Each structure stands twice: as structure tokens, then as C-alpha cells.
Amino acid sequence: MSSIARKLAGPSSSRGTRILGALALVSTVLLLLLGLIWSPREVDQADAVRLMYVHVPSAVVGLYFAFGVTLVGSIVYLRKQSDFWDLMAHAGAEIGVLFCAFVLVTGALWGRPTWGVYWEWDPRITSTTVTLVLYLGYLAVRRMDLDPVVRSRRAAILGIISFANLLIVKQSVEWWRGLHQGSTVGIDTQMDGLMFFTLAWGVLTFTLIFAWLLMHRFRLAWYEHQAAAVSLDDAIAARRGEHRSSLAGEAI
Amino acid sequence: MKRGSTRNKVIGGVVALALTFVLYQGIVNARVFFYNVDEAIAQQAELGDRTFRMQGTVVAESGTSEGGALVFTVAYNDATAQVRHVGPEPSDLFDLGEPVVVEGHWNGDVFESSQILVKHDESYVEDNPNRVDYNLDTGVG
Amino acid sequence: MHWQYVIPGYVIVFAGLGVYTASLMSRLRSAARKIPEEKRAFLE
Numbered sequence: 001m002s003s004i005a006r007k008l009a010g011p012s013s014s015r016g017t018r019i020l021g022a023l024a025l026v027s028t029v030l031l032l033l034l035g036l037i038w039s040p041r042e043v044d045q046a047d048a049v050r051l052m053y054v055h056v057p058s059a060v061v062g063l064y065f066a067f068g069v070t071l072v073g074s075i076v077y078l079r080k081q082s083d084f085w086d087l088m089a090h091a092g093a094e095i096g097v098l099f100c101a102f103v104l105v106t107g108a109l110w111g112r113p114t115w116g117v118y119w120e121w122d123p124r125i126t127s128t129t130v131t132l133v134l135y136l137g138y139l140a141v142r143r144m145d146l147d148p149v150v151r152s153r154r155a156a157i158l159g160i161i162s163f164a165n166l167l168i169v170k171q172s173v174e175w176w177r178g179l180h181q182g183s184t185v186g187i188d189t190q191m192d193g194l195m196f197f198t199l200a201w202g203v204l205t206f207t208l209i210f211a212w213l214l215m216h217r218f219r220l221a222w223y224e225h226q227a228a229a230v231s232l233d234d235a236i237a238a239r240r241g242e243h244r245s246s247l248a249g250e251a252i
Numbered sequence: 253m254k255r256g257s258t259r260n261k262v263i264g265g266v267v268a269l270a271l272t273f274v275l276y277q278g279i280v281n282a283r284v285f286f287y288n289v290d291e292a293i294a295q296q297a298e299l300g301d302r303t304f305r306m307q308g309t310v311v312a313e314s315g316t317s318e319g320g321a322l323v324f325t326v327a328y329n330d331a332t333a334q335v336r337h338v339g340p341e342p343s344d345l346f347d348l349g350e351p352v353v354v355e356g357h358w359n360g361d362v363f364e365s366s367q368i369l370v371k372h373d374e375s376y377v378e379d380n381p382n383r384v385d386y387n388l389d390t391g392v393g
Numbered sequence: 394m395h396w397q398y399v400i401p402g403y404v405i406v407f408a409g410l411g412v413y414t415a416s417l418m419s420r421l422r423s424a425a426r427k428i429p430e431e432k433r434a435f436l437e
Contacts, residue, residue, distance in 0.1 A: 043377045043378070044347075046379070113344065115369045116343035120281075121277045126278035130278070133267065133274055140263040144263060145259060183374065
């Protein structure tokens with residue numbers, strides 16, 4: 001076990017995670033002020049533009065960072081059977097699903113005042129929904145009653161396939177005609193200063209929140225992994241005890 | 253173990269169903285063709301009275317006609333088409349110069365629309381409180 | 394304008410994060426109880 005793993009899975013609160021947690025909280029308060037009060041309204045979208053400051057960060061952090069952790073964890077697990085990366089992949093997927101749900105909810109709430117509808121089976125929305133369902137499937141595989149090694153291997157394969165789907169999400173606005181606008185931060189984007197700053201702050205804040213959640217979710221996975229090992233040890237010990245007493249019985 | 257395998261099947265089944273539903277919706281809706289105004293005009297004969305979506309920028313608004321229809325003109329690549337919309341009101345963003353997607357069919361040279369979606373582009377422009385036109389339509393913050 | 398869409402969006406996101414964090418903390422505590430003290434800190 002690497003030293004990073006030892007630190008991450010250590011006692012449930014450490015100086016490092018407390019500092020990270022405090023930074024994430026302060027950053028969140030600033031994001032709320034920036035997003036809801038200090039940043040200007042947009043000329044067409046009016047205040048609905050404010051949803052972008054949580055929508056885009058949820059998408060960047062959830063879809064790329066969190067599911068990226070799942071991808072890396074899955075690949076490393078398949079190559080090296082590393083328990084650390086197997087648990088990391090699981091932790092990333094759970095947080096990613098939460099953020100992916102935020103993307104769809106905030107997108108729908110933005111769609112109603114802007115497009116005129118909450119939901120459209122637009123390529124971007126459809127592919128993002130497919131992503132959510134695939135990773136819910138990943139979490140479902142994680143809960144299946146299977147041999148732990150078989151389960152981890154199946155989950156890892158799904159973790160890699162599901163990430164490939166994200167390339168479709170990324171390119172969906174270019175490949176097909178739909179309602180969703182192009183990339184928010186791209187060559188053609190025109191965004192005024194404080195709006196851009198608020199958006200960047202949102203990405204930073206969500207990254208801090210994600211890092212904090214990932215560390216804690218990893219710890220939980222590690223504890224569960226340890227508990228399973230403990231109960232296995234107990235079972236073996238109990239089996240041995242039985243065996244010994246039955247031998248004793250025969251001797252009498 | 254028996255109970256476990258039943259649970260596995262239920263979990264797998266629910267996920268497979270959800271995925272099928274989403275993909276089905278995506279494919280069915282992708283079959284509603286999406287044309288730009290110039291393409292819709294070029295293929296007017298083949299389209300007949302089939303329902304499709306047409307994308308263009310609002311270039312002229314003629315206001316509401318006596319039948320309660322919203323009449324306006326959309327343009328794309330120098331081609332223009334007249335739209336007669338009967339149905340839910342479009343969002344507040346509907347305005348001259350805004351790109352829209354209308355769903356409906358040709359009726360002669362007029363596009364009969366049943367839904368207007370306002371397609372916002374990736375521009376985010378600060379609203380200047382001193383701008384005159386803003387105070388007119390909202391009044392309050 | 395459009396605050397009726399903005400506020401629910403922010404509430405869902407930040408309340409969602411809060412609820413998830415709280416449940417994560419309670420899951421962590423109950424998982425920690427299931428393993429012996431010495432195994433919480435030392436991982437091999």
C-alpha cells in the first residue's frame with residue numbers, strides 16, 4: 001500500500017482534509033455571493049444565466065474529474081489488481097453520479113426560461129442522460145451479490161466503457177444539430193469578465209468540494225473493505241474453532 | 253445465494269430498461285428531421301406535410317393574426333420562410349435576431365408551427381442597467 | 394427575472410451536497426465501528 005493510500009485512508013479526520021474542507025466551505029460562500037449577487041444578469045437570459053455557474057462546474061467536475069478517476073482506477077485495477085484503485089474507481093463513480101444529476105436538473109431549470117421547455121431529447125441532453133444511467137449501472141454492479149474479484153473486474157470494464165460514452169457527450173454539440181449551445185468556454189464564446197470569473201470560481205469550488213468528498217468516500221470504501229476482511233478472518237477463525245472442538249469431541 | 257441472484261437480476265433489469273428507454277427516446281426524437289431554412293425550402297416537395305424541425309433566425313415579426321397565430325419570418329443562409337405558429341407561447345427570449353427552432357410542417361409556402369424553441373448561442377453579455385430597452389420590459393429587478 | 398428557476402437550482406445543488414455529505418459522514422462512522430481500532434489507522 002502506497003503512502004498516499006495510507007494517508008487517505010487514515011483516521012477519519014486529518015489536518016489535511018480539515019483544511020481542504022474549510023477551503024471548500026469558504027469558496028462555496030464566495031461562489032454563492034458571486035453567482036447570485038455580484039455577477040451581472042445577462043442581456044437575454046436575465047438571471048437564468050446564474051444557473052450556468054453551478055451547471056458547468058458540475059459537468060466539468062462530475063463528468064470529467066469524477067468519472068475520470070473511475071476510468072483511471074478501472075484501468076489500473078485491471079492491470080495490477082490494486083485494491084486502492086478499485087476502491088478509488090468506486091468512490092469517483094458515486095460522486096460523479098451525484099454531480100451528473102445536478103447537471104441535468106440545473107440544465108432543465110435553465111431550459112424552461114431560455115428554450116421554452118424543461119426537457120428536449122436533444123443530443124447533448126440524451127447523451128448526458130445515457131451517461132447517468134450507465135454510471136448508475138456501474139453502481140448497481142458494485143452492489144451485486146457476486147464474488148468480490150468478479151464484481152470488481154466487471155465494474156472496471158463498465159467503468160472504461162462508460163467513459164467512452166463521455167466522448168459522445170463532448171462531441172454531441174458538434175456532431176448533431178440540436179438545441180444545446182456549443183462549448184461554454186470555446187473559441188467562439190463571448191463572455192463578459194465577471195461572468196467568466198464567476199464561472200471559473202465555480203469550477204474551482206466544485207473541484208475543492210469534489211476532492212474533499214472523494215477522500216471521504218474513499219475512506220468509507222476502505223473501511224468497508226477492511227470490515228469485509230475482518231469478517232472473513234472471523235469466519236475462518238470460527239471455522240477453525242469448530243474444527244478443533246469437533247476433533248476434541250472425537251478424542252473423547 | 254438464491255436471494256442474491258434474484259437481486260442481481262432485478263438490478264440488471266432495471267438498469268437495462270432505463271438505458272433502453274433513454275436510447276429509444278433519443279433515436280425516436282432524432283428521427284424528427286432538423287433542417288436549416290434553406291434546406292427545408294430546397295426539399296419542400298419531398299417533405300410534403302411531414303413534421304420536421306426548422307432552424308433559422310427571426311428576421312421579421314408580423315405580430316398576432318386574427319386566428320391567434322403568431323406570424324413571423326425566419327432566415328438562414330439568405331433563404332427566408334414565413335412561419336405561422338399556433339401553440340404554446342415561446343420563451344421570453346423570442347425576439348428579432350434570435351435563432352429559433354420551429355416544429356411543424358409546410359402548408360404551401362407557409363410553415364405551420366406547433367412549437368417554438370429559442371436556441372440560445374454561446375454568448376454571455378453583461379446586461380447594462382443603463383440600457384434603455386431593458387427597463388421597458390421588466391421594470392423590476 | 395427568472396429567479397423562480399435560479400433559486401430551486403441552487404437549493405437542489407447545495408442541499409444535495411449537504412445531504413450527501415451528511416450521509417457520507419454517518420456511513421463513515423458506522424463503517425469505522427465495524428473494524429478494530431488498530432486497523433483504522435494502519436493499512437497493510
